[in-house]
Amino acid sequence: MSIFGFLKRKKTAPKTEDTALDQGLLVFSSTSEVIRAEVLLQKAGVSVKVMGPPPEIQSGCDLVIVFPINRQKEVLQILTRQQLRPLEVVPVSGPLMKPVDLFRVKDFGRYLMVRAANMKLTVDKETRVIVNISGGGCPDVPFLAAQLVGCSLDQAPRPRDLGHTLCGYALELALQEMERQCWRW
């Protein structure tokens, strides 16, 4: 099973986020292509988000990129210049085409856990210190945990700078979502 394989088992529409019909999905054959495309498009100033594929999409890997469909021509030019070609470009045309949110948030009282794909990050809400990192299965997860556990959110090193695997990428997503959740405290 692929590293994000569990998404295949839980293809439900997101409960809290409506997907506008003016969005499109970029489907790639591998998650490494998704990560490359995300970086390229963000650098080019295109607003994108990595999510899980909707139930209707049967091809590609376990991640898709959501992008503004009115910028499709520009997006494809950016990707093509870097020899990145999506398997499909699909407009979000209805409920079954809604991408799946990668994040799950669980409140343990004093602690808050964010799961992004296959990685879990838990923070002490009172101190904002990272108390646990788990999940994955990649060889760099113990190293990432050793670097981040005990650090405050403000001072924690970025997993994207430390890790070189999909787990590192998922942990970076979890940290970003945790930082977003922090604004509510």
Next chain:
Amino acid sequence: MSELLDARGLSCPQPVLLTLEKLRSLSQGELVVLVDTDTSRENVIRAAASLGWQAKEVQAEGTDYRLTLKKA
């Protein structure tokens, strides 16, 4: 005398969270934590270290682990 925390059968991150709560209530001394996965063993030891507690002893007991955490 050691305090005992049985965190077997709990999924991550609950063994870590229970351990942290217990360690905060004790401040110092000795705590024995029972866990049943390699991941929980490593995560509990790492979290305890972040509060200044050391894993004095790690004993495998069948498929479980008995972690003795200590802080002077």
